[in-house]
Amino acid sequence: MGYTLDFSVVWHAMPALLWGCVGTLGLALAGMTLAMMIGVAGVAARDSKAAWLRALVIGFVETVRNTPFLVQIFFLFFALPLIGLKLNPTATAIIALGVNGGAYAIEIIRGGVQSIHKGQVEAGYALGLHKGQVFRFIVLKPALRAIYPSLTGQFIMLTLTSSICSAVSAYELTSVAQRIESDTFRSFEVYFFVTFLYLAISWLLMLGFAVVSHRFFSYPTR
Amino acid sequence: MTPHFGLPEFGFLLRGLQWTVLLTLVAFAGGCTAGLAVALLRTCGHRSVEWITRIYIGIFQGTPLLLQLFVVYYGLALTGLKLDAFAAVAIGFTVNASAFLGEIWRGAIQAVPRGQTEAAMALGLHYSSRMRDIVLPQAIRISLPATIGYLVQLIKGTSLAAIVGFIELARAGQIVSNQTFQPLLVFGVVGAMYFILCWPLSWWGSRMEARLALANQR
Numbered sequence: 283m284g285y286t287l288d289f290s291v292v293w294h295a296m297p298a299l300l301w302g303c304v305g306t307l308g309l310a311l312a313g314m315t316l317a318m319m320i321g322v323a324g325v326a327a328r329d330s331k332a333a334w335l336r337a338l339v340i341g342f343v344e345t346v347r348n349t350p351f352l353v354q355i356f357f358l359f360f361a362l363p364l365i366g367l368k369l370n371p372t373a374t375a376i377i378a379l380g381v382n383g384g385a386y387a388i389e390i391i392r393g394g395v396q397s398i399h400k401g402q403v404e405a406g407y408a409l410g411l412h413k414g415q416v417f418r419f420i421v422l423k424p425a426l427r428a429i430y431p432s433l434t435g436q437f438i439m440l441t442l443t444s445s446i447c448s449a450v451s452a453y454e455l456t457s458v459a460q461r462i463e464s465d466t467f468r469s470f471e472v473y474f475f476v477t478f479l480y481l482a483i484s485w486l487l488m489l490g491f492a493v494v495s496h497r498f499f500s501y502p503t504r
Numbered sequence: 505m506t507p508h509f510g511l512p513e514f515g516f517l518l519r520g521l522q523w524t525v526l527l528t529l530v531a532f533a534g535g536c537t538a539g540l541a542v543a544l545l546r547t548c549g550h551r552s553v554e555w556i557t558r559i560y561i562g563i564f565q566g567t568p569l570l571l572q573l574f575v576v577y578y579g580l581a582l583t584g585l586k587l588d589a590f591a592a593v594a595i596g597f598t599v600n601a602s603a604f605l606g607e608i609w610r611g612a613i614q615a616v617p618r619g620q621t622e623a624a625m626a627l628g629l630h631y632s633s634r635m636r637d638i639v640l641p642q643a644i645r646i647s648l649p650a651t652i653g654y655l656v657q658l659i660k661g662t663s664l665a666a667i668v669g670f671i672e673l674a675r676a677g678q679i680v681s682n683q684t685f686q687p688l689l690v691f692g693v694v695g696a697m698y699f700i701l702c703w704p705l706s707w708w709g710s711r712m713e714a715r716l717a718l719a720n721q722r
Contacts, residue, residue: 350664356691446667456571469578474579477571481563
């Protein structure tokens, strides 16, 4: 028996799919925010004087980076209720994305902080800038510029990773697709189209990030 | 009666681990072969060919691995080929690996100083000898840390085969977890198994990267 492709199911499901895109972006944004907070706190702890704290951060980073996200989200899904956090799947997914992204953010932010030469700060003070100005113009902006490509790349990675959150049925694009698939049995059509929705999302994000980078970070380095 | 997590369950996870390793090896071997072709096409000098491979790589980098697996899995089913689950997911991971390794090696080939190619041309070496004897040996050295990094990603990525229903380590963990009602213990053990697989590779990769950076400083 031949199989004829029928993409009309995709058109009928369009509103649901677009809401799924919104869900994915929301999930990624919330996850990234949490990841950045973990990243900043982690960098502070990573370079602290307490050896146990440094070891804790290194252990956290290595554990997250060397285990699959799917196993992490399953683990958290069962572990969070034990520590009293009874959350819905979407909130669990945000925490999982935040914890996962946090480990990568620690490495990225740390690289940015280390990229600022101490002499730069001293030169700033010598020129009569006060503390706030030194932080803003000499530390923050160049550090942001240094980590901007990896950070935005990380955000796109996080957006793509969020598709795995469908495994705990969080609200996002892939779980919307899975629901449509089980209603229509048009697996290939649905997933093929959704793959291109993801492609559109990541290309739009890339474009947006490039515009921002051009607007704020296109000044000469030397 | 619910079974507790004991030796039989641990054995079941170990068999899952075997499938994870096998799936990784097959996909990596296939990905290396196809990835080399992608990298060579990406740097071949013909504008149109380079653009097509660039779009090919862009599609795999811009979409989730899970969806790529779904498309390959259900797409292969439509073609009428009777493939078992292992073959289907192995093909999915191979295609993904070809794009990512292709891009890594594209960068490495272009990182080999241009003078090397020019010198080889001046000596009258033709394309295949120039690539095989001059450019690729140097490119492989440059690309090794990133290649190992991708291998770690691939090992972790094979866990997504669980969602399509193939019983590898992550899926074995789900099954045991459902049987024993000890999800934290089971996924803890599963995570540890992945860690034991990935961490030495990560460590090796970053050590090599540091060495290479040191060599470039001189």
